[in-house]
Amino acid sequence: MERLALLMRIAALERELEASQQRRQSIIDQYEQLLADQDGSTRSDSSASAESSLERLLTRVR
Template identity: 55%
Template structure:
């Protein structure tokens, strides 16, 4: 009888530990997912900034070309 109670207690303890491990893994994965979203947002922002800078540079060059052309 005592060994049956001990086995039941150990099974319950193992089940509780397995649940906690699963919860911990879900929390860890949520952090990884959030970090990946932050990196994706950062990369997208950098790409948009660079594209905007290129358009701005091209616009300035076009203005300079028109100005030079009118001065000739």
């Protein structure tokens, strides 16, 4: 019985980890897209804007 419960818990943790990794990758992809969309700006302006956008994305995920 204990072994089955442990196996079920491991499977649940693996699913949670996979979902977390997918969310993290989605944030990275969105951040990279924001950077790609910000051509024509100066580097410092672009970085500040991208960081602000990343903060908004992270707030939505939490």
